[in-house]
Amino acid sequence: MLLNGFSAAAQTLADEGKLIWPGFLSQDEVRQLRADMDARRDTFHAAGIGREQGYQRDTSIRGDEVLWLENDAPLSVPILSALENLRQTFNSELYLGLAEFEAHFAVYPLGGFYKRHLDQHRNRDTRVVTFVLYLNEDWHEQDGGQLRIYLDGTQSGAWQDVTPHGGTLVLFLSDRFEHEVIPATRERRSLTGWFRRRAL
Numbered sequence: 001m002l003l004n005g006f007s008a009a010a011q012t013l014a015d016e017g018k019l020i021w022p023g024f025l026s027q028d029e030v031r032q033l034r035a036d037m038d039a040r041r042d043t044f045h046a047a048g049i050g051r052e053q054g055y056q057r058d059t060s061i062r063g064d065e066v067l068w069l070e071n072d073a074p075l076s077v078p079i080l081s082a083l084e085n086l087r088q089t090f091n092s093e094l095y096l097g098l099a100e101f102e103a104h105f106a107v108y109p110l111g112g113f114y115k116r117h118l119d120q121h122r123n124r125d126t127r128v129v130t131f132v133l134y135l136n137e138d139w140h141e142q143d144g145g146q147l148r149i150y151l152d153g154t155q156s157g158a159w160q161d162v163t164p165h166g167g168t169l170v171l172f173l174s175d176r177f178e179h180e181v182i183p184a185t186r187e188r189r190s191l192t193g194w195f196r197r198r199a200l
């Protein structure tokens with residue numbers, strides 16, 4: 001796991017609003033986290049959209065299954081403490097006032113997708129930075145499953161596709177980039193979450 005370069009990552013996030021970081025985890029670490037997911041596979045549930053009264057499950061919008069992780073969940077790779085260090089770096093370098101993070105494992109079944117969306121909930125904008133860490137083995141371009149990041153607000157606007165190679169970490173400002181998950185021809189896994197400010 002890369003434990004340096006966090007300051008440079010903060011700078012890129014400040015300059016560009018996003019950061020693609022291939023090789024954040026080694027393939028061996030990816031395998032270990034996949035095993036952690038497998039051990040918890042029975043406890044995953046269909047992901048929803050919105051929160052509290054607005055919460056709903058809608059498989060026409062997203063088709064993944066998730067397992068929320070406690071911040072001290074015992075995993076084979078200390079990824080949660082690395083994310084905690086990243087949170088602290090973003091605070092000290094960028095004054096983002098990130099109070100905490102939330103994270104879940106996600107599994108998209110074959111053909112699964114998540115339609116274009118913004119990660120902030122309409123009534124509670126506490127999500128500041130989104131992170132997605134891919135946990136796939138031997139992913140190829142033709143397997144699909146790209147994360148499509150829209151670079152401006154318009155439907156016709158340009159986008160950037162990220163192939164979900166195992167070990168790649170993606171970070172972006174949650175209120176800036178709409179994005180979607182393109183269907184894949186195989187199961188697609190990740191650890192996804194958000195650095196958040198405290199609700200006012």
Ligand SMILES: O=C(O)CCC(=O)C(=O)O
Pocket residue numbers: 114119132146147179180181190192
């Ligand atoms: O898995 C991805 O690439 C992105 C997932 C996502 O957009 C989300 O969970 O909000």
Ligand SMILES: [Fe+2]
Pocket residue numbers: 117118119179
């Ligand atoms: Fe998202």
